[in-house]
Structure formats: C-alpha cells, structure tokens
Amino acid sequence: MMQLDRVGAEKLLYEWTEGEGLRAHARGVEACMRAYARKFEEDEELWGLTGLLHDFDYEKHPDPEEHPQVGCRVLGELGYPEQMLQAILGHAEYLNVPRESRMARTLFAVDELVGFITAVALVRPSKDVREVQPKSVKKKWKDKAFARGVNREDIEKGADELGVPLADHISFTLEAIQTVASDLGLDGSKNSSPIFQNSQNGEI
Numbered sequence: 001m002m003q004l005d006r007v008g009a010e011k012l013l014y015e016w017t018e019g020e021g022l023r024a025h026a027r028g029v030e031a032c033m034r035a036y037a038r039k040f041e042e043d044e045e046l047w048g049l050t051g052l053l054h055d056f057d058y059e060k061h062p063d064p065e066e067h068p069q070v071g072c073r074v075l076g077e078l079g080y081p082e083q084m085l086q087a088i089l090g091h092a093e094y095l096n097v098p099r100e101s102r103m104a105r106t107l108f109a110v111d112e113l114v115g116f117i118t119a120v121a122l123v124r125p126s127k128d129v130r131e132v133q134p135k136s137v138k139k140k141w142k143d144k145a146f147a148r149g150v151n152r153e154d155i156e157k158g159a160d161e162l163g164v165p166l167a168d169h170i171s172f173t174l175e176a177i178q179t180v181a182s183d184l185g186l187d188g189s190k191n192s193s194p195i196f197q198n199s200q201n202g203e204i
Helices: 006-016 020-040 044-053 069-078 082-090 102-122 134-142 152-162 166-178
Strands: none
Touching: 006 020, 006 044, 020 044, 020 102, 020 166, 044 082, 044 102, 069 082, 082 102, 102 134, 102 152, 102 166, 134 166, 152 166
C-alpha cells in the first residue's frame, strides 16, 4: 500500500478538477471526515484523504456510468488502499455498493450535508458559514424548494447508518466546516469567487 500523502492527493484533485466550487466541496468533506475520524479514534489521514478525493473524477466523468468508478480505477492503479476505494464507491448510492466500514458510512453521511450547509451559507448576506447556526440549517431543511439538488433522504439515511441522531450530525458537520471556512471561501472574504456564482435560492 502506498504511503498516504496529502500534498500528492491534493495535486491529483487539482489535476482533475478545475472548478473552485468542487475543490471547496472536496476540502469541506475532508474536514468533516477528519473530525469524525478523531471522534471515532480512527485513521485521520486515511479518512481525510478519502473525503478529499471522493469526487476528484466528477468534473471529467459526471455520468453515473463513470463516476466514481473511473476515479477508483485511477486510485487503485496509484496504489491507494482498497478501503478507500470501497468507501468512495459506497458514497454513490446508485451503485448499491455495501457500506461495510465506518469510514464508508461516514463519507456517505457527510457528503450531501456538506453541500446543504454550503448552500445555507451562500444565501446569507455575509457568505460566512461561521455565522450559520444549527437552527438555521434545520429551518432551511424544512423548505423543500431550497437546495433542491441536495438529497435530504440520503443525509437522513447516512446519519441513521452512522448511528448518530440527525440533529447531532448536522451540528457536528457544521462545526467541522466552520473550522476551515477560509479554505472553502465561506468566510465572507471571497464574495466575487466562482464558488458564489449561480448560488441564488440555495441551488447548489
């Protein structure tokens, strides 16, 4: 098995992904995976890089027939661990790959939620996720017209599989994202960044 290296993993992400929005999503999922790894006393580097690379092939291969299978083949050829590949395959619900590891269940649980919380932050005047409260997320959750592209059922299913109450999962994920707000362009200082384009009505 290869030696895990964040610098190399981020380089791979950037080679395959040009859009800052998708890069930011990868970093957000990474932060949440690292936070949960610490909580569960698991391998933080493995979990973090799994989050960072889970969608690295999506920009070039967005169709379900290819994503994330193409990316996993590339990762396998590079020597990334099988546990990572299985977790990444498992986050694509349409593949019906069993999420047998806690890492796989965590990736599935945080992926869509990171997108939803990002959408909540983007519709705030400040564009600062650090100002978002769990109650704000829950309020937007009830608005079915908000962030229609985010699958709420997957988030609920993910929290259930993880064995964490949905409210606690939302709070924990939000806190993790807030710690890397500047890395995601969600600290209110990059309102002209591409990540904020086409974010009207929380459609992300």
